[in-house]
Amino acid sequence: MPKVTSLEDLHKLRAQLREEVTQRYDVGTTVVVGMGTCGIAAGARETLLALNNELARREMSANVTIDGCIGKCQFEPIVTIHRASASPVMYGHVTADKVPELVDKLAQGQVIQEWVVTQEE
């Protein structure tokens, strides 16, 4: 194990280790995948796994979490994005193949209007 011999070393080490505990912080962005029975039937689990992979691949710090059915079953799989500085956006029909585009726009801080189910003002 490399010894920590300076403040930079410590900070570098912390940056590497941070990923492990990041879920225990509020990192500003939370992506919620609807995982009710309707969601799962529509492929939410695949969406969830794809989201995880995509975020990891891009080394983006966002928390991914899940919730149950919210009653808009016809739009499943539903993905809702909560950001610190913006109102939550709910996307419908986000199947696994759409995930790269979603994360793409998320990284740029843009909203994909065509997919929006609701957006709180």
Add this chain to the structure above:
Amino acid sequence: MATKPRTTVLLCNSTGCEASHSRPVYEAMTAELQRRGMETEVRVVTGGCRGFCSMGPVMDIYPGGVFYVKVKPADVAEIVEESLVKGRVLERLCYKDPVSKKIIPIFENIPFYAKQQRIIMSHCGRINPCRIEEYIAFGGYEALAHALLAMKPEDIIRDIKASGLRGRGGAGYPTGRKWESTRKAEGDIKYVVVNGDEGDPGAFVDRSIMEADPHGVLEGLIIGAFAVGAHDGFFYVRDEYPLAVQHLNIALQQAREYGLLGKNILGAGFDFDVKIVRGAGAFVCGESSALMQSLEGKVGEPRPKHVHATDQGLFDRPTCLNNVKTWATIPHIVNNGPEWFRKMGTQDSPGTTVFSLVGKANNTGLVEVPMGISLRDLVYKIGGGLPKGRTFKAVQTGGPSGGCLPADLLDLPVDFDRLTEAGSMMGSGGMVVMDDRTCMVDISRYFLEFLKEESCGKCSTCREGIKRMLEILDRITSGQSQAGDVEMLESLARTVQMASMCGLGKSAPNPVLSTLRYFRQEYEQHITDKFCPAGVCRELVAYRVVAEKCKGCQLCIKACQREAISGSLKQPHMIDQVKCIQCGACFEACRLDAIQVVSKSAIGGNGNGAKAGEAVKEAVA
């Protein structure tokens, strides 16, 4: 590529939750995740103590922070299915507020936590104590790096002095001044010591911190060592804390591997290492000078303090000894500055402290609060009041040598000076809530019994005085008191207080003196009326059924282990006074207040008494 875990499940594995079987929950959780092929998706972390031990085993699910209490292995499959797969909150496992009956899924919103201010315990329960990596990821060792690389020892001492931090071990001596004396003391070999010999019955603050955040204590200790100029340190931990010792050992090992302990720490040219010494569990060894004697391998007895430990302590070298909580506070002060620290608490006692809130409160466990919080807030807002709507009678602070404070002192702000003025003390953080079913004479007898066992015997006042006081209290509680007992008790207490050498002896009469001060009437009832109003001293009480109130529900009959209660349904019941052992189970069971505590002498002459008389005749025949 491997999936990055999307969820973290934090499960407490400190002694409290371990005792309520958190280990099988952990095993069930890992097995269930494996069965579903979700082991890479969900990370299971064993964390330290959350402080809510009465609700253990506790589990947090992140992101989000849903908090489950009293989790059993049988609940695990449902948790995985509902919460980890479907993202639902399992309401039946959430905390239910005993007052509002509301279900509170997120732990920050539970009143027990919401009213707390967690500084010393900020890492406790959030990190895995056995992994230095998590501590570093949460900002650990930043303070050490700052202290070693950017500050001079004098700067650190100046900051600690400016922060106004006072020793959390109980006496409240200014920490900065202690450090300064040690730094200025002559000699090139100096020591720093962590006092982890927490001996108060009912207190488990230091244990939980050592178990849940060993690196926090260690970081504070290294900073202190650098400030006072010590190269050797000791953790003195009682042997009853095996998990704390284990976690500390792991922490030391990991810190050495990362170059945060040992030779040339952080490349700053400072050498420091630590040994863990296990204490044999004598209460007196929590006293600083006795602790040092014990560290030296001698009999743990206090020694006179005209020479301060900061000049001649361990092995007659300058020694700086602080409590676990004090050391754990240091990194926070170095990181945030003394002004930040001064903003919390009171003018003379800044910062926060941790209590172990136990006894007759709805929510028991570890609570960290700013100094100066009122006892009322502690008992009612955080503790959630008393169970079963019982009446508050007293709160005992400071462990066995602390004192009992009555209801009219509930608005007393809790800090070092106010508690001492009121005849109690801060101690190492025990806080026992007592209801109207607690006998104050019996309580002081209980604590004296403990202190009698734990007196080291060096001073005759403490050794003999406590014994004699205990004899008097035994007489009072068994109805054999003599005239002048209270006066004798008071005089003995004052003598022990004055003439004993160490803190243990000086404070040993506190339980007696404080109960005499606030509950003198109860002593007099015991002596003149031969009656214990709380119904605790069995020799002095009898239980009686109030026929007018009794609806004959038979609850008390079911509760009585001695089968001393008779009566048919819907008819007033009777207690057989010969069989009755005054355990009070019927009193607790009755929902109509139809069971009454009376003095032994009061049961002759009424219906119950006549019944008892007959029973005696039967027994004789």
